[in-house]
Amino acid sequence: xASSYTISPQAYFKVFFHAAKHPHKPxxxxxxxxADDTGAVIIEDAIxxxxxxxxxxxxxxxxxxxxxxxxxxxxxxxxxxxxxxERLDDAALAPVGEKVAEKVRAGFxxxxxxxxxxxxxxTDSAALIPYVPQASSSASWRPHSSNVQPFxxxxxxxLFSNDLPSRAVALVRDDYSHNSFGDFDDHLEDxxxxxxxxxxxxxxxx
Amino acid sequence: MSIxxxxxxxxxxxxxxxxxxxxxxxxxxxxLKSKVSIGDDGWAFLEQLALASIDVGRLDIxxxxxxxxxxxxxxxxxxxxxxxxxxxATDPPEQVxxxxxxxxKMDDTNAAAWKRRISILRRIGKIEKAVQELAQFLDTFYxxxxxxxxxxxxxxxxxxxxxxLEALSHALALSPQNPFTVLQFAETAYTxxxxxxxxxxxxxxxxxxxxxxxxxxxxxxSGICVRAWWGIKLCSRRLMESRSHPGSASDTRLPKNLNLxxxxxxxxxxxxxxxxxxTQ
Numbered sequence: 001x002a003s004s005y006t007i008s009p010q011a012y013f014k015v016f017f018h019a020a021k022h023p024h025k026p027x028x029x030x031x032x033x034x035a036d037d038t039g040a041v042i043i044e045d046a047i048x049x050x051x052x053x054x055x056x057x058x059x060x061x062x063x064x065x066x067x068x069x070x071x072x073x074x075x076x077x078x079x080x081x082x083x084x085x086e087r088l089d090d091a092a093l094a095p096v097g098e099k100v101a102e103k104v105r106a107g108f109x110x111x112x113x114x115x116x117x118x119x120x121x122x123t124d125s126a127a128l129i130p131y132v133p134q135a136s137s138s139a140s141w142r143p144h145s146s147n148v149q150p151f152x153x154x155x156x157x158x159l160f161s162n163d164l165p166s167r168a169v170a171l172v173r174d175d176y177s178h179n180s181f182g183d184f185d186d187h188l189e190d191x192x193x194x195x196x197x198x199x200x201x202x203x204x205x206x
Numbered sequence: 207m208s209i210x211x212x213x214x215x216x217x218x219x220x221x222x223x224x225x226x227x228x229x230x231x232x233x234x235x236x237x238l239k240s241k242v243s244i245g246d247d248g249w250a251f252l253e254q255l256a257l258a259s260i261d262v263g264r265l266d267i268x269x270x271x272x273x274x275x276x277x278x279x280x281x282x283x284x285x286x287x288x289x290x291x292x293x294x295a296t297d298p299p300e301q302v303x304x305x306x307x308x309x310x311k312m313d314d315t316n317a318a319a320w321k322r323r324i325s326i327l328r329r330i331g332k333i334e335k336a337v338q339e340l341a342q343f344l345d346t347f348y349x350x351x352x353x354x355x356x357x358x359x360x361x362x363x364x365x366x367x368x369x370x371l372e373a374l375s376h377a378l379a380l381s382p383q384n385p386f387t388v389l390q391f392a393e394t395a396y397t398x399x400x401x402x403x404x405x406x407x408x409x410x411x412x413x414x415x416x417x418x419x420x421x422x423x424x425x426x427x428s429g430i431c432v433r434a435w436w437g438i439k440l441c442s443r444r445l446m447e448s449r450s451h452p453g454s455a456s457d458t459r460l461p462k463n464l465n466l467x468x469x470x471x472x473x474x475x476x477x478x479x480x481x482x483x484x485t486q
Contacts, residue, residue: 057396061440095365
């Protein structure tokens, strides 16, 4: 585990838009970024993968491969995985999620996974539950345990700025930004969907 | 957005059973406000708006739609189920389970009520019970293809891919013309590790989808075919990479010209991207 993980606006908004676009479906994707000299991880971007048949692997494997190549071409690595469950109260990291997170960890030792907190999303809270691998070899990922709430002052998990959640809500509610956002599933139906970059959905200052 | 175009869009959503609740709610409310006469589809429209309203959390609108439907159809099993769905939004699951139970006691042919019961069981995490009841349901209502697809989905989510494939076979038998079911079968077969079977079924998807195209090789693949060609590429690449003879739980044989298939899949995938600027 790294000394800290910081999520950029770009990455946070994309994760949020992905969940907002498919409110009654599970969604997942990967996180891109780098570790700096002190070992702190900056999560700079997110690439959304699936919202359909999230338990089946072929398209996930292809998407992961392409996302990895895109990361490399842009001087980044795959550093994490995110998912949102179908149900609001489902905060578990699905078996598929563990598999992907393990794959990401094979290429980046301090990989992290986030499950969107269905009860908290839409509030001022970051609504992301961090999952980390366990030290024992029976590698199963568990929610990061600490005295400090993730994304609160003093936590090793931080957002670039604390207004990101409320900005994200406004972008979805007022600008319908999630409508100009597409994932790999969307791309497979229409190859003009720019799932790797998704620039058009982001506000001008990002 | 004119009222008539809103009505058209809503009718199209109904025909395709699309769950675009935000848009449905917005257009549906505009139609309600306009007080325009909807004609024969009026009741189906109210049902649709009720469902969308529940989905976006506007229970007040849902209740209004339900009130009108109940007044018109006081003994309708369909309205009773819709009322159940409304209760699912606010009441504890055990209470709603009992409600559907009572409906079924009155009329055991109310398949929709049974399916709602099963979906609640799945939602509250009682997976074994949900599977048990769903299996019973499918014994009685064998031709409910959606039921078989749901069963396959539950099995897949528990990593029980063999059972998922069995359920998908039934769905396929019931809707053999549906390439999406074949695609789901192919992807499930791949996830279960049976690559030869997955490859075969991906090829069937292409066959089904291109059977009415004159010269498919002259055009870029689109829609479901892009997904299927990617699947073929993935399978053929992995099969060629593995030195040892690949196992197939279903005993499916490999096609003779695997390398030609791989070449074709590569060409088709690249062609799908032809004309796109800069994207992979």
